[in-house]
Amino acid sequence: MEISGMNFHGQQIIGDTLSADSEEIFQGIKPKTAQSLPGDFHEATNDEIDRAVTLAAESFDEFRKKSNAEKAAFLEAIADETLAFGDALLNRASAETGHPLERCAAERSRSVNQARLFAEMVREGSWVDARIDHAEPDRQPLPKPDIRSMLLPIGPVGVFGASNFPIAISVLGADTISAFAAGCPVVIKAHPAHPGTCEAAAQIIVNAIKKCRLPAGIFSLVHGRTVRVGTELVKHPALAAAAFTGSLKGGRALFDVANSRPVPIPFYAEMGSVNPIFVLPEALEQRSAEIAAGFITSLTTGVGQFCTNPGLVLGMGDSQGWENFRSTSAQLAAEYDPQTMLHCGIHYAFEEGVKELQHMGGLMLASRSTRDPIEQKSEAACYLFETDSEGLHHHPALFDEVFGPVSTLVKCGDPGDLETFANQMDGSLTASIHGTEQDLKNHSGLVSILEKKAGRLIFNGYPVGLEVCDSIHHGGPYPATCHSYFTSIGTRCINRFVRPVCYQSWPQSALPPELQDGNPSGVMRIVDGERTRN
């Protein structure tokens, strides 16, 4: 127990009660040693899942009607309680994921800042997109009624956190925070690879709920290693939406469950992607070694376990610049010291993915970490493969993501190859271009294609690392996500958990403040076609 400085009850947290109806238990595993960590976590029963969602639905009205100030204070309380909880959270997250403590601390900072950013947004209030069209009783041929609308929360939200961000994209992640910001109760399916971190983070939220005297039912956490638990959650009639970060396979399966319900609900899955990097001629000529260094850092940070990990690099191969880029990348990959992956399942999938690449004709291993990875520690070496545009065309599998520090360099024969590839690639969270402004002009066709394929276009930068802000977009066409309008990071992600509600000829006294004539909240609105705070 000393490893984390806290005891784990391992039960479902259903509002303000604990529950462990099932005797089926599992433990958190320390990937570095493959040993069990303290705490027996109970698989949630269907009845427990039902109680959690039912309680969420029952507490919805009280919660959604809290003022903006009260909701903002709650989000700030989550930030404060996260810091007040101390290092037990970081210790357990580090133990369960193999992430160094500094990484866990960085994730905590991100969660804290994110909660505060949403608190600001909720307090300011304009995000509700309030709109007013005044009545025109004398209009011909028909009078025009008074019409007003704004975004309201949709109801209980199910959240499936990611294994790779045990703090920042899990219980304390943007899904939970944006659902709360919208006014939606949350039921979390704890990630079975970091159940202890989930319990600690859940305790933080419970503390914040108590501090703010909010209904306990707005938050529950259920555990489960089986597909059943997630499926039951998504199928629950009282659930209004679900958010997921994880694999394509898992995401698509739950997406299908959500859509085949008698009453379908939106299932927002962020499922990763290939995140290509295009290196254009002038950039290759001017700074190939620098780009190689940045690329390998982006590829290996966090043992390559990022949704935005760059899985392909394409460049014009008929230049000294490409050779430099290739050789520097290969050297840095060789120098990479193998590291422990998140859990043995991910490690296994990585090894299998690499094996498949090794057996592909037309694909050659360009480099590999010199030191052998230690199997028992679930360590991953860095792998670099190489091919040419011909090879890429023959191997559509190269367009699929292999999660971990492996990437393929594609030496292209002419600029048309870059466009051909871009046209063929699946939807992606990101696409990066290295070049000069002149390169960008010379390859405007490539940019035009990438604007249709990726959620975020990066110039002279690397895909890994994500600002949490108003303008970020962490989404993209399928399979990056299931719905490209929505993002899972940044303030826009609140749109996943709201819907417009329109009030026609409604009395002032019964309207939400944002829609009242006097605009007591002072929000930006569209009034008779004008954007104004008046």
Add this chain to the structure above:
Amino acid sequence: MEISGMNFHGQQIIGDTLSADSEEIFQGIKPKTAQSLPGDFHEATNDEIDRAVTLAAESFDEFRKKSNAEKAAFLEAIADETLAFGDALLNRASAETGHPLERCAAERSRSVNQARLFAEMVREGSWVDARIDHAEPDRQPLPKPDIRSMLLPIGPVGVFGASNFPIAISVLGADTISAFAAGCPVVIKAHPAHPGTCEAAAQIIVNAIKKCRLPAGIFSLVHGRTVRVGTELVKHPALAAAAFTGSLKGGRALFDVANSRPVPIPFYAEMGSVNPIFVLPEALEQRSAEIAAGFITSLTTGVGQFCTNPGLVLGMGDSQGWENFRSTSAQLAAEYDPQTMLHCGIHYAFEEGVKELQHMGGLMLASRSTRDPIEQKSEAACYLFETDSEGLHHHPALFDEVFGPVSTLVKCGDPGDLETFANQMDGSLTASIHGTEQDLKNHSGLVSILEKKAGRLIFNGYPVGLEVCDSIHHGGPYPATCHSYFTSIGTRCINRFVRPVCYQSWPQSALPPELQDGNPSGVMRIVDGERTRN
């Protein structure tokens, strides 16, 4: 041919070519006589559908890069060409649907005004939700990059118009106009119940495209009476989204097709609903006859063929007010002169739906049009049924929509019945409340439930009739629509056809105007957290 003043070629319109590969043909039918109208319409082949969507995809880049002024001019050209086309459009629409000419003229006005409203929005430009977070190169522990984002069009959109609005919610409807406003090419599946109106409307759009020298491929129209044509369209790999207005059965089937694609696409279906009216005690006391008159008008306008048709009226039955409401409604229903429905399929479904209601125990016929409807003219009588809250509980089928002039009055024993019903009802496009402000306060629980169930809440008004404006919401929880965030009417409906694209560290010279520092378009943006035009 003289009926409409135009000849119909009956072919697919694929960009600037006509095509009639299949010899399978069908005609428009005049519902009043069940006779065929001029024009042989060719069922589209899979190859024709493929060509239409492929052409749409090929023309996408050129179209989406047009300036806001050019896109606005195109929408205005559609409005102008609609008026310039003359009455042939109205004549054919009236013949194919049985709608009186004045109704068709009103639809045309709505289409024209709608195109102009979207033109204004596009010219102003703030709808793209531009956001900028400036770089902070000195930030610790990591520098912050420059991040900007805005909404961009998603690609070719498939449109399935409604049978009940041959002009305003068909080829010239909000789906087409909002897709064009976003910068998306459109492929329309013509409604087989008004194929001639679709051809005429398509000609109007082709005229506008020519006038504005836009790529012909941004618009195609394919015909079909079979499920295959719509299914092939939705399954086409190059389609990015589809919009539909019609029945729950048809909408759900295509929704399932869209979601089971290898690459799922959003399918935005507006599928109608029950649209309950709640009449509260003080309103019943003060103006029961007036409400009855408004209700019957709303129920019978357009032969009850509206998505927002009121299928249930609930009120407190222990009052003289309810008795007055009931008897006045019954009298007006009896006076309703049966009218021709849109087509024999809808007429048949109406008759079947009414038959089912007639055989439900606990449900009584309160009134029916005195004059018998003429079967051969596909006429519908107005039917009013009545039951009490007990009857409602035993017949969940009452929660299902029967399309046409039929409604059920529910006499409730106590205020709790209203809430119980509201809690049990499915998602609905609208819910209406008649009452005083005091009634509304006394029934705040009811309002709170309806806010979670309906897209539009109407006070002392009736659901039929819809303002096309910024603040309208024509959507709602399933089965009203497949995704409650989106609307199919009003300027917000452009959100269905766009997605955010984020530019990180992107050079000014390569950014869209809306994201450039100087804000040359003058749009409202969120810049470093502030909403501003600076």
